Amino acid sequence: MEQSKIDRINELARKKKAEGLTPEELEEQAALRAEYIAGFRASLTAQLDNTVVVDPDGNRTKVTRKNPIS
Numbered sequence: 001m002e003q004s005k006i007d008r009i010n011e012l013a014r015k016k017k018a019e020g021l022t023p024e025e026l027e028e029q030a031a032l033r034a035e036y037i038a039g040f041r042a043s044l045t046a047q048l049d050n051t052v053v054v055d056p057d058g059n060r061t062k063v064t065r066k067n068p069i070s
Helices: 002-016 025-049
Strands: 050-052 059-061
Touching: 002 025
Parallel strands: none
Antiparallel strands: 050 059
């Protein structure tokens, strides 16, 4: 996600605390947060897909999903 969008999320959060948001700003905030969360999840999933666990015997086991995300 672009830094400008993250800055906008933070700006809206500060404004919401101080004076409140208009309905349009609330929609914008929700859309930006959803985009941020989707990017975060994608990044975490990619990191976990490339993670292996090494036991004391030196055996490498790839991390698998317990409950796959649909």
